Structures are given as structure tokens and as C-alpha cells.
Amino acid sequence: MELGNIPQPTYGPGPEAPGSNTPGLVAMAHGFLRLVQPNPLPVGGTLRAEEPSGAPVLYCLSFLSQLLLYELGFLVCAAIGVLFIILVPLVGCCFCCCRC
Numbered sequence: 001m002e003l004g005n006i007p008q009p010t011y012g013p014g015p016e017a018p019g020s021n022t023p024g025l026v027a028m029a030h031g032f033l034r035l036v037q038p039n040p041l042p043v044g045g046t047l048r049a050e051e052p053s054g055a056p057v058l059y060c061l062s063f064l065s066q067l068l069l070y071e072l073g074f075l076v077c078a079a080i081g082v083l084f085i086i087l088v089p090l091v092g093c094c095f096c097c098c099r100c
Helices: 023-036 054-069 072-097
Strands: none
Touching: 023 054, 023 072
């Protein structure tokens, strides 16, 4: 196994995404993810108890609101999924039992 020049390493190009046999499905998945989560991740926020500004509660609420805004698309998708899990069997049962 060749280690190369350790004090002066040479770096190659970064990792590339593997080629796919289904570029349409990959584009559709990336489009869905961009639709569901368009907001950037709020970086630099922590949920520590003490903050230098003297208002830890307001800082935590601000960070939590940014985090909820970041996850809003996934929360909406989860709510729709729960509705389907509850409503589809209920409607099916009504159609089967009440064939009026």
C-alpha cells in the first residue's frame, strides 16, 4: 500500500455522485426535496441555558421558530400522511358498511 508524500499531500477531485440508470427518478426525488425543504438550515443556533445577550428564553424561542420553519415542509407531509392513515380506512369502512 502506497502512502505517498505525507508532509505534502496531493488532493484529487472530491467525491462525485454515482451515475444512475434512472436519471428521471433522481431528478424527481431531488425536486421533491427542494419543494419540501426550500429553507436553509439555521446554523450557529444552540439551545444552551445561558446566552451572552441576557435573554436566553427569547434566543431559544427564536432558534426554535427558525428550526420549525426549516422543518415545515416535512411537518406538513407528516400531517398529510397521518390524515391518510386515519381517513382512508375510515372511508373504506363507511363504503363497506353503509352501502346505501
